[in-house]
Amino acid sequence: MSIKSTVFKVLAFSFAASIFSFAGVGMADGAAKFLGNTTTLGEIPDNFGTYWNQITAENECVWGHVEKTRGEYDWTGCDFVYNWAKKNKAIFSFHTLLWGSQNPQWLIKLDIDETKKAWTDWIDAVKEHYPDLEMIEVVNEAVKSGNNYHSSFTSSKLVEALGGDNGNYEFVVTAFKMARERWPEAILIYNDYNTIQWQKVEGIDLLKKIKAQGAPVDAYGMQFHETTAQGTGYYCLNTSLLKRSLYEAHEQTGLPIYITQYDVGSIDDEFQKKCYQEHLPILMETDYVAGITLWGYIYGKTWLSCNGLEQGCSGLIKDGVERPALTWLKEYFKNPNARYGRGLADGATKFFGNMIADKQEIPEDFQAYWNQVSPENACTWTVIEKVRGEYDWSGCDRIYYWAQKNNVKFNFRSLLWGTHTPNWLNNLDVDETRKAVENWFDKAAMRYPAPYMIEVVNGGSRDSYGHYHSGFGSGNKIIEALGGDNDDYKFIATAFKMARKRWPKAILTLNDYDDYGWKNNQGAEVIKKIQEQGAPVDAYQIIFATLVQGSGPDAQCFSSERIQSGIQEIYDKIKLPLFITEYSVGTNNDSLQKACYSEHIPLFMESEYIAGVNLWGYLYEVGSSVWADESNPGLIKDGVDRPAMTWLKEYFNEHFYDSKNMSYNRGIERHPLDSLDSIALEQPIAIDDNGGKFGNKIRLEQNTLQNYDVFDVQGVRLGNLSAYGFSDATAKLKSASTAKTSGIYFLRSRTTGKMQSVRVAR
Structure with a gap:
């Protein structure tokens, strides 16, 4: 402080x-x-x-x-x-x-x-x-x-x-x-x-x-x-x-x-x-x-x-x-010292989230620690459409609608992921594959219209041997169906353009892991190439998996200096917000786990380039479908906080009032499609990701008839009206029967998302 x-x-x-x-x-x-x-x-x-x-x-x-x-x-x-x-x-x-x-x-x-x-x-x-x-x-x-x-x-x-x-x-x-x-x-x-x-x-x-x-x-x-x-x-x-x-x-x-x-x-x-x-x-x-x-x-x-x-x-x-x-x-008031909050990172503008595993119930205490959620595999194509044309949304539904109800940021994981595509896709030709991909995007958009962020492509970069990180090109024709890959990752650019048409306001991300210890990051190379093709990619989610170097008594945390220089290198190359995802320290060594958290988390939360951090599990569970004991990343074991969790609580409590050092002030620009260039666009603005303004808002001319939703002061939608700009809409609202009593009302443009308050006297 x-x-x-x-x-x-x-x-x-x-x-x-x-x-x-x-x-x-x-x-x-x-x-x-x-x-x-x-x-x-x-x-x-x-x-x-x-x-x-x-x-x-x-x-x-x-x-x-x-x-x-x-x-x-x-x-x-x-x-x-x-x-x-x-x-x-x-x-x-x-x-x-x-x-x-x-x-x-x-x-x-x-x-x-x-x-x-x-x-x-x-x-x-x-x-x-x-x-x-x-x-x-x-x-x-x-x-x-x-x-x-x-x-x-x-x-x-x-x-x-x-x-x-x-x-x-x-x-x-x-x-x-x-x-x-x-x-x-x-x-x-x-x-x-x-x-x-x-x-x-x-x-x-x-x-x-x-x-x-x-x-x-x-x-x-x-x-x-x-x-x-x-x-x-x-x-x-x-x-x-x-x-x-x-x-x-x-x-x-x-x-x-x-x-x-x-x-x-x-x-x-x-x-x-x-x-x-x-x-x-x-x-x-x-x-x-x-x-x-x-x-x-x-x-x-x-x-x-x-x-x-x-x-x-x-x-x-x-x-x-x-x-x-x-x-x-x-x-x-009988207990004036009582505390209440939602998530360790409350007050910081960047999120601090976690994952819900496929067979895991959403823990009752999830919101006590985390303000963002990612499903493990429940929202992937292979889980939802195992049989072509038959959809099982139940696993994804339970997390998405829980997040919506509880105002927790939801990350859709993932639209296209090489290892998580349906088996029946392998039998389709290029044209049928294209239809299948478009249909999958359409169905997902209708089912989940308002996710906070979407992993459009997961593991799309190639390693030094030319192999895709997540199995793209093995068995199906997704690459060919979406434009091919002549060392330009055109199929990924196409996927982003398809996603933007369906989710104009979600944060669209590329998700990938790092092969080379925070040097020469391949995902950054992919983003650079698809940006040149006009792909509306908004951010890069970096899977941070290699956290411990060595083994036994020689094990130590991955160098924070190396990570910091890698973050700078990636940002300088792509100029996009970065998200750390799937962070976990899998070890039954309490001291080592705490040391890594205390070295890495402040680096992430206080970096000006990182907009959010997602951990990969927090309950210590052992089993064939979870983790082995020696590599368990859990932070709470048998209802008791492990030292890393105790440290996390102390860190966020200590930094709450000065949480500007946990803020992401660069804004997360939603990049429009090139096809929208003919419409008058405002300059990109920094977005308040808790609601309100959006970047690249479409600005219609004043002589264009627009539609406006009307809300009362408690946010209840009362109806809609058509008007030529906010001034005309304000005048119409003041004389409309929709506003039955005196008070404050709100107009929201359906086109831009912009809101304006109106005081009505009756």
Whole structure:
């Protein structure tokens, strides 16, 4: 952990402790940070203090509620909340001074000078009435997305009145400086939505820009309504994505974080509970998250309607009975030191995965260690289509759909593998072989439309004797059917082009092993040659099998210096991301296994060229179908961690907060087919592989009719519409019956995958 980070944490939380008293009410009583909630339709339920030790007025303190007539202030609702907090020793957060929404109706009629006077009068009135505010959301929802702010700042002259916006949010800077003049001791917060998933970069950008201009901003308020996986509504937001988003927000802004509006809208009790179980421990136990506010807790009286199914579906108490999520929360706070995570490498942008063997059940603790999965042989052609035209998907299904359900990255292994092709293929001529290969690709794409990555070809390079690594050219006519091989590996280039047509967004890789100890790598030569033919290869998966040199007492780990120079040599040749796959140290010598892991894993995880690491088994199992005892790579034996596993846990725990040294920042470019060159293409961009943007996105002209999917804030798809660009789609959504209630909705272009948020007022 860096000295800067350590000093910051000490200062930030000494500051918080000096201001706040956490003793008195709520489940988080005695914890180092608060767990709060908001008012319920202007009321504070009698049991509020049973659960929460911080309170935010949902709407009672906003400008449009307090000053409906210019110069006449009604503080009744806001006083009610403020006084309850004082009486019960709870924390009161003022929501909010400057917001594009919920402003007085009379404001829209004012010119720039009168608008500046009106807003100055407003914050002066707040200062006079509440001189001792501890926390203030100074500005709410000012991030600019496209041509629009997150809230309706353009409906009045507020932006111009407070200094304008030349791309640097000058009006936000002015608001913070004016707030600091009036409340020199308060924590001043910038607050916004979509900061975890969809527009985390834009939120960070705003804060960096206003800090550069001297804005006295003390903390970043992240609303966190996007608690379900992007575009699904059925899976809780991945914990790796959450951890990484929190880390990046803190690291890049230098600010503590407040989660200001957490909720999970669902009529499914167990789903809501699952999301709370995954997210709340992370929020409570991440030291730069300074406090958490939930957004409503009485069922039927919160702002979410679950696509019109039931109003207030994010509530935690229904008909006077606690829902399972709240019951779990109470249990959780009995053990404030509890930890929860998904995978040792949570927080790192590169994955750390493992394999599921053919006859192995998926271990219950798999996600406790690994955030990527590869099947051993279950997805190979020879296993799935043993008889031509008859398909057994069961083995591959169980791993693919488990990975989809649990947000674990899935590697499809493999489309074409010389030793794993059906025997009946040997009886076909060239034309029939081509048809068979195309049919296999088609069936796999229909069955598995969204794998994270695909091993398109496995073992396709030739050794020094001219033999293919995995038996291509032995018995069948795959090479001839896909264009031949005149020392150019054309058949491999063809396979990649066929795969890209069927999986436009998956990472397409070549998978191969190394013959020469990380020198003159043959797989790199193959990639170089197929790149010259326009093959859309995105990455190289290197099978790292030779890990121990020598035997007996002379055995030692393969040289890390040699590996490092080999990685550099390979990257310099192909300029593609590298993945280490099938890493294992097969030995019953605990000390040797630990020594190899401690020498190799940091090299891989901290290399700027390697985007992920996959191990090859972790349970110590002995048998004819698994491993012999003397070469067993297992990391857990009889339920007990071997020393290498103990070291792995310590390594990832030690490096979590500085996990930028485990990041892959070069992006994984999805390479398009040459046949798409006639369509306007954006320049390749770095992809966030936890969701969101894709490289080489097709950019249609503004006069082209496009299709857009519509999602609510929980990620549930509501329908679709056609429009000429996002601006037209936004206008149509605001007037459409699809958006039944006020709130945040999302448009996603079916062509590019790009998403944009829309706030709808009803």
